[in-house]
Amino acid sequence: MKLLEEKVLKEGIAVNENILKVDGFINHQIDPELMKMIGEDFAEHFKNQGITKIITIESSGIAPALMTAYTMNLPLLILKKSPSKVLNENMYQTIVTSYTKGSSYELTLASHLINAQDHVLIIDDFLANGEAATGAIRLIRKAHATVAGIGILIEKSFQPGRAKLEEQGFYVYSQVRVSKLGAGIIELTS
Amino acid sequence: MKLLEEKVLKEGIAVNENILKVDGFINHQIDPELMKMIGEDFAEHFKNQGITKIITIESSGIAPALMTAYTMNLPLLILKKSPSKVLNENMYQTIVTSYTKGSSYELTLASHLINAQDHVLIIDDFLANGEAATGAIRLIRKAHATVAGIGILIEKSFQPGRAKLEEQGFYVYSQVRVSKLGAGIIELTS
Numbered sequence: 142m143k144l145l146e147e148k149v150l151k152e153g154i155a156v157n158e159n160i161l162k163v164d165g166f167i168n169h170q171i172d173p174e175l176m177k178m179i180g181e182d183f184a185e186h187f188k189n190q191g192i193t194k195i196i197t198i199e200s201s202g203i204a205p206a207l208m209t210a211y212t213m214n215l216p217l218l219i220l221k222k223s224p225s226k227v228l229n230e231n232m233y234q235t236i237v238t239s240y241t242k243g244s245s246y247e248l249t250l251a252s253h254l255i256n257a258q259d260h261v262l263i264i265d266d267f268l269a270n271g272e273a274a275t276g277a278i279r280l281i282r283k284a285h286a287t288v289a290g291i292g293i294l295i296e297k298s299f300q301p302g303r304a305k306l307e308e309q310g311f312y313v314y315s316q317v318r319v320s321k322l323g324a325g326i327i328e329l330t331s
Numbered sequence: 332m333k334l335l336e337e338k339v340l341k342e343g344i345a346v347n348e349n350i351l352k353v354d355g356f357i358n359h360q361i362d363p364e365l366m367k368m369i370g371e372d373f374a375e376h377f378k379n380q381g382i383t384k385i386i387t388i389e390s391s392g393i394a395p396a397l398m399t400a401y402t403m404n405l406p407l408l409i410l411k412k413s414p415s416k417v418l419n420e421n422m423y424q425t426i427v428t429s430y431t432k433g434s435s436y437e438l439t440l441a442s443h444l445i446n447a448q449d450h451v452l453i454i455d456d457f458l459a460n461g462e463a464a465t466g467a468i469r470l471i472r473k474a475h476a477t478v479a480g481i482g483i484l485i486e487k488s489f490q491p492g493r494a495k496l497e498e499q500g501f502y503v504y505s506q507v508r509v510s511k512l513g514a515g516i517i518e519l520t521s
Contacts, residue, residue, distance in 0.1 A: 170408050170444045173401035200390035200409070207394050208401075211363035218360050219390070254360045 142182045142316035146329055148175065149295065155322045159297075167266055167294065168201050179316065180208025183264060183292045186314050187213075192289045193259045194218055196281065198248065198273050205294055206264035218254055220277055222246045233283040237276035248273075250280045259286035268293040268315060271302030278311065290314060297322070298330055332372045332506035336519055338365065339485065345512045349487075357456055357484065358391050369506065370398025373454060373482045376504050377403075382479045383449045384408055386471065388438065388463050395484055396454035408444055410467055412436045423473040427466035438463075440470040449476035458483040458505060461492030468501065480504060487512070488520055 154162040166172050183205070196218045197206035203219060210217035222237075223246065233250045255261075263277050274291050281288055288311055296303060296315035299322075303313050321328035344352040356362050373395070386408045387396035393409060400407035412427075413436065423440045445451075453467050464481050471478055478501055486493060486505035489512075493503050511518035 164441060165444070168409070169411065169441055170406055171397065171400070173397055173407060174404070176397065177401060200393060203390060203393045204397050204407075207361065207363055207366065207397055210361070211367060214364070216360055217363060217394075219358070221359065251354060251359055254355070 142179070144175070144178060145294065145316045146331075149317050149319070150327055150329070153327055155325055155327045158321075158323050161295065161297070161319060161322055161327065163266075163295065167204075171204050173204075176204045176208045177212075179205045179294060180210075180212045182316060183209040183262070183314075184212040187262050187290060187292065190262075190289050191260050192262045194255065194261050195264055196220060196250075196261050196277055197264045198222070198277060201266040202264055205266065209262070209264050209292070218250065220280065221249045223249060233280045235276050235279045235283075237272050239272055240270050248276045248280060250284070252284065255281070255284040255286050257285035259284065260289050261286055262289045263291045264293075265291070266294045268296040268302040268306075268313070269300045271305045274302070274306060275309075278306075278309075292316075295319060332369070334365070334368060335484065335506045336521075339507050339509070340517055340519070343517055345515055345517045348511075348513050351485065351487070351509060351512055351517065353456075353485065357394075361394050363394075366394045366398045367402075369395045369484060370400075370402045372506060373399040373452070373504075374402040377452050377480060377482065380452075380479050381450050382452045384445065384451050385454055386410060386440075386451050386467055387454045388412070388467060391456040392454055395456065399452070399454050399482070408440065410470065411439045413439060423470045425466050425469045425473075427462050429462055430460050438466045438470060440474070442474065445471070445474040445476050447475035449474065450479050451476055452479045453481045454483075455481070456484045458486040458492040458496075458503070459490045461495045464492070464496060465499075468496075468499070482506075485509060 195210040198220045238245045290312040293315040295317045298318040318330040320330040385400040388410045428435045480502040483505040485507045488508040508520040510520040
């Protein structure tokens with residue numbers, strides 16, 4: 142997506158070879174008009190596929206996922222992160238370990254909000270190692286629902302997330318693919 | 332706001348005299364069209380006041396705040412919660428203690444995203460004891476910015492949040508005011 146590529150190149154801050162800060166327009170300050178266009182791009186890309194729900198993971202995925210859901214006129218489900226495992230029979234639950242952050246969290250989805258007829262589009266801000274998306278997929282499978290695809294704002298294409306998801310047969314669409322990062326260096330793949 | 336009052340009465344679940352679950356339409360599953368109307372209601376209520384930015388607190392406030400920001404064509408700032416205090420000179424930071432949850436978290440705001448010329452509207456999903464809103468106000472004051480008001484989706488009017496904010500001179504607008512909760516009981520004040 143041209144507009145987001147330009148934003149990343151102009152306003153993204155490459156801290157080192159792994160960290161790209163996009164606090165100014167995605168994570169901390171949000172430009173609602175840009176989010177609307179991001180949502181419209183996902184809606185166009187995933188149209189006519191029988192998608193019934195949008196799913197995202199709190200909290201940075203909420204804004205783009207909401208605009209996608211709004212454009213597609215579909216409900217949005219926000220997967221909740223909680224630090225500790227509290228078993229709840231009305232919840233689908235799974236543990237996600239973030240290699241980047243060196244921590245684990247539990248991802249939950251209320252079982253009455255999804256069913257086997259649902260065909261789901263997952264939206265998230267970043268794709269790196271793919272742990273969060275894989276966790277979301279585990280929850281969707283527990284409900285016997287199906288995954289239409291994974292829509293990502295910014296993919297770090299030098300990390301294995303895409304390959305892991307594609308190996309499992311999932312379709313990934315990234316609006317921006319970052320092929321290389323370094324202090325002050327951002328390279329994109331078109 | 333009539334529509335949200337009807338939703339709360341029809342789909343809200345009063346667990347006990349303190350807990351109102353709105354997972355089906357605000358916190359966990361989101362109806363984007365309802366969120367858009369919530370945003371339009373805030374935009375109408377706070378129009379012509381010279382507001383420069385919308386501020387919310389992750390994560391349940393993000394969806395309504397984004398739709399408010401989108402309708403008002405303003406940037407949205409999301410205050411981040413972090414469990415531990417890491418001092419950062421580029422951040423305004425404050426500790427918020429939640430009496431409801433019995434826990435504390437640190438709220439942060441990057442100092443370069445706000446300045447003394449900003450006039451800010453705070454949007455959040457719930458108002459109960461007012462700790463989160465008061466924490467947000469502390470951060471806004473650290474930046475010498477001013478507060479136009481606090482917009483709330485659901486206020487528990489039997490708890491002291493509104494009084495605490497009004498005592499400090501802040502204007503509070505709640506779309507729904509819940510005056511009483513009990514197992515299966517939801518009473519609203521109009």
